[in-house]
Amino acid sequence: MNTLHKTWDLETIFEGGSESEQLHNYVLKTEQEISKLESLVHSFTSPKNTDQTKELSEVVDQIQLVTKRLGEIGAFISCLNAQNVNDKKAGAWQSRKNELSAAFGNLLTEFDQRLVQTDEDVWKSLLKHTPFRQLDFILDERRKAAKDKLELRQESLINDLGIDGYHAWGQMYDAIVGKLDITHEGKTLSVGQASNLLDSPDRAVRKEVFDKLQNTWKAQTDLFSETLNHLSGFRLQTYKYRGWERVLKEPLEYNRMSEKTLNTMWETITKYKKHYLPYLKRKAHMLGLERLSFYDVEAPVGSTEQTMSFQQGAEFITQQFRSFSPKMADFAEMAFERRWIEAEDRSGKRPGGFCTSFPDSGQTRIFMTYSGTPSNVATLAHELGHAYHQHVMDDLPALNQGYAMNVAETASTFAEMIVSDAAVKHAANDTEKLTLLEDKVQRSIAFFMNIHARFLFETRFYEERKKGVVSAERLNELMVEAQKEAYEDALDEYDPTFWASKLHFHITDVPFYNFPYTFGYLFSMGIYAKALNSDSNFENDYIALLQDTGRMTTEDLAAKHLGVDLEKPEFWEQALDLCMKDLNDFMELSAKQRND
Numbered sequence: 001m002n003t004l005h006k007t008w009d010l011e012t013i014f015e016g017g018s019e020s021e022q023l024h025n026y027v028l029k030t031e032q033e034i035s036k037l038e039s040l041v042h043s044f045t046s047p048k049n050t051d052q053t054k055e056l057s058e059v060v061d062q063i064q065l066v067t068k069r070l071g072e073i074g075a076f077i078s079c080l081n082a083q084n085v086n087d088k089k090a091g092a093w094q095s096r097k098n099e100l101s102a103a104f105g106n107l108l109t110e111f112d113q114r115l116v117q118t119d120e121d122v123w124k125s126l127l128k129h130t131p132f133r134q135l136d137f138i139l140d141e142r143r144k145a146a147k148d149k150l151e152l153r154q155e156s157l158i159n160d161l162g163i164d165g166y167h168a169w170g171q172m173y174d175a176i177v178g179k180l181d182i183t184h185e186g187k188t189l190s191v192g193q194a195s196n197l198l199d200s201p202d203r204a205v206r207k208e209v210f211d212k213l214q215n216t217w218k219a220q221t222d223l224f225s226e227t228l229n230h231l232s233g234f235r236l237q238t239y240k241y242r243g244w245e246r247v248l249k250e251p252l253e254y255n256r257m258s259e260k261t262l263n264t265m266w267e268t269i270t271k272y273k274k275h276y277l278p279y280l281k282r283k284a285h286m287l288g289l290e291r292l293s294f295y296d297v298e299a300p301v302g303s304t305e306q307t308m309s310f311q312q313g314a315e316f317i318t319q320q321f322r323s324f325s326p327k328m329a330d331f332a333e334m335a336f337e338r339r340w341i342e343a344e345d346r347s348g349k350r351p352g353g354f355c356t357s358f359p360d361s362g363q364t365r366i367f368m369t370y371s372g373t374p375s376n377v378a379t380l381a382h383e384l385g386h387a388y389h390q391h392v393m394d395d396l397p398a399l400n401q402g403y404a405m406n407v408a409e410t411a412s413t414f415a416e417m418i419v420s421d422a423a424v425k426h427a428a429n430d431t432e433k434l435t436l437l438e439d440k441v442q443r444s445i446a447f448f449m450n451i452h453a454r455f456l457f458e459t460r461f462y463e464e465r466k467k468g469v470v471s472a473e474r475l476n477e478l479m480v481e482a483q484k485e486a487y488e489d490a491l492d493e494y495d496p497t498f499w500a501s502k503l504h505f506h507i508t509d510v511p512f513y514n515f516p517y518t519f520g521y522l523f524s525m526g527i528y529a530k531a532l533n534s535d536s537n538f539e540n541d542y543i544a545l546l547q548d549t550g551r552m553t554t555e556d557l558a559a560k561h562l563g564v565d566l567e568k569p570e571f572w573e574q575a576l577d578l579c580m581k582d583l584n585d586f587m588e589l590s591a592k593q594r595n596d
């Protein structure tokens, strides 16, 4: 590989950053395309027979065109915002983009309602016609979703009232959190900064910060129980008017999966939990404790000194990818060489990492801050996995490129697993190896126990909320009950105000922002298990699976490409068995170290 740059190149997309003339013209042209869509949608009448394909295909083509253009604009703006948090111009572009998206959203709602009015038989035969055949799943999904909702005027009213109701409660939550702080060693810290200290290797620090955070959240639980009760109340009222009885209807449909799949997943995980109990005990002893508390579960047991330069990290990742998929390795190499990655460690950048795609130009960009730790290398591999997922979908129709949260993490987790497994194999010594293994087991614990607690809490909370307002005290109780159950009662101290401190319970874009994480993790674990036991065809099978993530249910995806039934335990058991391997390796190595 050539010598790599640590900064990305955005000029090949639009020249001139947030002052870009090209971006300006592109946005203007997109506005014109939205106006064109508007007149197409307004004049579009529900097809009465299958001869009316021309009108429908014009609208669909225009929707796909606007989808791509808005995606391109949105991706560019998020790159500008991330690379320099003080770029005011980029902030202004963001508001402009939000307006365009809102206008586009309204046109889509209107279009979907026209589809509902189409006669069932006409609709079925329309979907068999050439322009729509490859979009049949997505168009039918849109129509069904619109059918389950109220008529256009009522849905518009809900949407409009939601701005100052539903979504406003979510924003109120953010506003209250923004005002909270704690003092630690004489310094004032935001709750976000303080939470980072919960990973401290020093238990006294963890305990002190945890207690202070508890006090801070507890002092405000009355406000947070207001935000949570109103937000969920708005959601439940909307469901009631739409005639939706199950709270899980929306999140399951959004993730294109069945309740049976979800239940089978949790049941199988629960059966495997007992294997993690000796690990929690061992970890407690390694930290000099009798039992772990909530704030010890993610504490580090050792440290890794081995670091890799960006160049070394890039070469290591590409090399590991190659043993599973030469195409994925070639893609990664191209992304590095064409400067699709922003990795420089400098101030003024947004924290965290992401991957964003430019659907019009068929490019992607990865954002992160790379300082050479094993976790940086894993993050880089993770984001390259996302980029590769997009890459294999580039030539598909825009409407077939939208995949849900539960499969969104498939390619990324898969890529990350390849690299973190290789890191364990290449560890310099046993201490290093143990730290890396522990990191992997800890990830499983987060998906199987922590996320499970969130899911249990949220389901139970919604059931109680249907009967009326749930008090702050009761929310604390529900949270601790859920945590005790999810962690098999293995911890000493729990986190009663977790429902207040975890943003995910208060976001309004997607309800139940929890189980898709666990699903995605185990789903890619299952694919990884297949890759390890598979012949040379794996690469193409894998690509075909990724390409279908935006156009079928999760059950169909798994049946078609993995030959498994997600509603039965076998697939989940196979994935969990792979997690057991890391667990056993950790237990053996840590026992050996204790005897040395």
Ligand SMILES: [Zn+2]
Pocket (backbone or CB within 6 Å): 382, 386, 409, 412
């Ligand atoms: Zn990800």
